Amino acid sequence: MNSIHPPESQPMFGQSARIPPQNLEAEQALLGALLSNNKAYERVSEFLAAEHFADPIHGRIFSAIQRRVENNALADVVTLKGEFEHNGMLEEVGGTAYLVQLLSATVGIINAGEYGRLIHDCWLRRQLVDVGETLVNRAFGLDPEIDGKGQIEAAEQELFELATGGGGTEGGGITFDRALAQAVETAAKAKAAGGGVSGLPTGLRDVDARLGGLHGSDLLILAGRPGMGKTALATKLAFGAAKSLVKDLQPGEVPKGSVILFSLEMAAEQLANRLLAEESRISGDRIRRGEITQQEFDRFYEASRTLSTLPIVIDDTPAISISAMRTRCRRLKRTRGLDMIVVDYLQLMRPAPGTKSDSRVLEISMITQGLKALAKELHVPVMALSQLSRAVEQREDKRPQLSDLRESGSIEQDADVVMFVYRDDYYLKAREPKESNFDQPEKFTIAHDRWVQDMERAHNKAELYIAKQRHGPTGKIDLFFEAEFTRFGDLDTVHDGPDPYAE
Numbered sequence: 001m002n003s004i005h006p007p008e009s010q011p012m013f014g015q016s017a018r019i020p021p022q023n024l025e026a027e028q029a030l031l032g033a034l035l036s037n038n039k040a041y042e043r044v045s046e047f048l049a050a051e052h053f054a055d056p057i058h059g060r061i062f063s064a065i066q067r068r069v070e071n072n073a074l075a076d077v078v079t080l081k082g083e084f085e086h087n088g089m090l091e092e093v094g095g096t097a098y099l100v101q102l103l104s105a106t107v108g109i110i111n112a113g114e115y116g117r118l119i120h121d122c123w124l125r126r127q128l129v130d131v132g133e134t135l136v137n138r139a140f141g142l143d144p145e146i147d148g149k150g151q152i153e154a155a156e157q158e159l160f161e162l163a164t165g166g167g168g169t170e171g172g173g174i175t176f177d178r179a180l181a182q183a184v185e186t187a188a189k190a191k192a193a194g195g196g197v198s199g200l201p202t203g204l205r206d207v208d209a210r211l212g213g214l215h216g217s218d219l220l221i222l223a224g225r226p227g228m229g230k231t232a233l234a235t236k237l238a239f240g241a242a243k244s245l246v247k248d249l250q251p252g253e254v255p256k257g258s259v260i261l262f263s264l265e266m267a268a269e270q271l272a273n274r275l276l277a278e279e280s281r282i283s284g285d286r287i288r289r290g291e292i293t294q295q296e297f298d299r300f301y302e303a304s305r306t307l308s309t310l311p312i313v314i315d316d317t318p319a320i321s322i323s324a325m326r327t328r329c330r331r332l333k334r335t336r337g338l339d340m341i342v343v344d345y346l347q348l349m350r351p352a353p354g355t356k357s358d359s360r361v362l363e364i365s366m367i368t369q370g371l372k373a374l375a376k377e378l379h380v381p382v383m384a385l386s387q388l389s390r391a392v393e394q395r396e397d398k399r400p401q402l403s404d405l406r407e408s409g410s411i412e413q414d415a416d417v418v419m420f421v422y423r424d425d426y427y428l429k430a431r432e433p434k435e436s437n438f439d440q441p442e443k444f445t446i447a448h449d450r451w452v453q454d455m456e457r458a459h460n461k462a463e464l465y466i467a468k469q470r471h472g473p474t475g476k477i478d479l480f481f482e483a484e485f486t487r488f489g490d491l492d493t494v495h496d497g498p499d500p501y502a503e
Helices: 012-018 026-038 036-044 056-068 077-087 095-106 109-139 149-163 176-193 205-211 232-245 269-281 284-289 294-308 324-334 361-379 390-394 408-416 424-431 441-458
Strands: 218-226 257-262 312-315 338-343 384-388 417-422 461-469 475-480 485-489
Touching: 026 036, 026 056, 026 095, 026 109, 026 294, 036 056, 036 232, 036 408, 056 077, 056 095, 056 324, 095 390, 149 324, 205 461, 218 232, 232 257, 232 269, 232 312, 232 338, 232 485, 257 269, 257 324, 269 284, 269 294, 269 312, 294 475, 324 361, 338 361, 361 408, 361 417, 424 461
Parallel strands: 218 384, 218 417, 257 312, 257 338, 338 384
Antiparallel strands: 417 461, 461 475, 475 485
16 A cells, blocks of 8 residues: 655744744834833843844844833934934835834833733744754754753753743842832741741751751762761751651641752662662662561561651662753742752762763763853752862861862852861771781781771761851761761760861
């Protein structure tokens, strides 16, 4: 049987027969209003631009009016005629006759804003048509380098940029009295909570005291060398936040928010196993090998039931892009509510599909800017883990510094809070004195005794350095750490050691 194919010249879906969304009458009416009364410009100045006009002639006329009004000069038929004559563009805009004709289409200044919004809405629709055509062309193989999943992410990114960059009527500032009211409300929350915690609690007393909790719109960077416990500390803070969301709920009541943890390095099951080991106080290594008693297994199972009630979402998509992350977070915010985002870790992310950069430093800059924008858009704290450079290992004092951040310029600049986790016992273990390195047994004994004392002093202790905080003090926080369970907690012992970040 012969199949019938449409002729190649036939337009797909009849799209070429459609006229792009436009409203030329509204454009003429608005330009007439602007020419007759320049005050009408105030009603459209915040969201309307020359490129929003469907007719390029109208765009040129609006641009000339905009330029004159913003320079405190009169913009009417006479002044525009003189300007276009001087530029040799009078005939291009239809001559004096067309400028006069626009005056006959004048609407009142009160209606100027509505006509401006109609013009802007038509422009948005034309942009959506362009995005749709690009999406169809990509799907038909126009850009074979981008696979189907990448095409979805690219489309999401283009739509997001259109929504944030093109939705001008939704932007703008807020009045100062409203900003003051928000500041007073935040202070009232801190006072009511007691202890100065106005943000989302972390479950660690001293961290909450120093940061005041985790605040919406903040980008927090938690950095450290491998083996310091970055993931364990980040999940501790995330679980502390999740527990605070269910703290005062009645039986059967559903929490109104959630915490999402993007685990780019560790599979969801591995992360869950680590969290269960911490909660049940059973070694994760013994759990993996099955070397636990029935009593310990019962404790392990009970811990799983407790943790299952917490509003936590784990996404272990490898090498996730910033646009895909944004889409998933926006969806979660809309469906379940969202109070905190954790990213483990920064250097494993990818920038948005379609964006090309010449260096990894620039890529990281795009990612950190995207995370900060996500924190502001959703008004939630975003905590991103980061690796440190090997420069730490070359120093006698291994405590990290801001300059140790890999691709540090953009990370340090975009972050509201930068924290370093450090454990002295990690390095002390490797420095155990060996008898073969000493010519006298007495010297070895003295050195080994000193090393034992140092190990005892560092045992079960970790240090969290707040190296940068836009809204509060920096400094060192001493934490309790159990290596067997990779568990962080509050430390009750007071230490008087040096604080390199104290202000």
